[in-house]
Amino acid sequence: MIIEQCPNCSSERYVKSGIINDRQRYKCKDCSYFFTVNKLGKSIDNYYVNKALQLYLEGLTYREIERILGISHVSVLNWVKKYNIKRPQNTNYHPTYKILNHEELSKYFSQKSNLSGAGTLVTELGDKFMLIKWERFKN
Numbered sequence: 001m002i003i004e005q006c007p008n009c010s011s012e013r014y015v016k017s018g019i020i021n022d023r024q025r026y027k028c029k030d031c032s033y034f035f036t037v038n039k040l041g042k043s044i045d046n047y048y049v050n051k052a053l054q055l056y057l058e059g060l061t062y063r064e065i066e067r068i069l070g071i072s073h074v075s076v077l078n079w080v081k082k083y084n085i086k087r088p089q090n091t092n093y094h095p096t097y098k099i100l101n102h103e104e105l106s107k108y109f110s111q112k113s114n115l116s117g118a119g120t121l122v123t124e125l126g127d128k129f130m131l132i133k134w135e136r137f138k139n
Contacts, residue, residue: 008033044071051125052076053085058121058132059095068099068125097132105129 005012006028017027023036048071055065062073079085100108105122108114108131119134 003037006031006033007035044075049079051123053079053083054123055130055132056080056085057087058097059087059134060097060132064097068097068130095132095134097130099125100129100131101127102129105131 003014003026006014006026009028009031011028011030013029014026015029016024017034018025020036025034025036027034048069052065052069052071052075055068056062056076060068062076065071065076066073098108114120121132123130123132
């Protein structure tokens with residue numbers, strides 16, 4: 001990572017000042033602040049963050065989201081905490097989901113029986129589609 005300015009005073013006047021934990025250390029000439037380069041880390045595309053949160057709100061569990069998107073369930077849990085996402089407490093409906101390609105999705109919607117008695121949501125997942133359907137629990 002390229003250092004452009006001091007994180008403390010935004011000065012561009014700094015010098016190298018040793019190595020700490022295999023990371024270059026710098027010292028600002030203006031404020032005498034010591035700093036190191038931040039780790040870049042592994043970042044996940046915002047598309048997947050949004051999809052994971054959508055699926056969470058639709059009622060899927062963390063592990064189901066992990067299997068569908070290929071993202072750790074712990075990451076999904078951390079995003080839910082970070083963005084303070086609250087799932088609506090409605091126990092009258094139970095979501096079920098299917099992963100379908102374009103042809104299967106067309107066949108699904110051509111059958112009239114699939115269009116009544118439940119709410120349906122379709123969302124894109126790469127080259128496939130996820131169909132989420134809410135059906136009432138039977139008493």
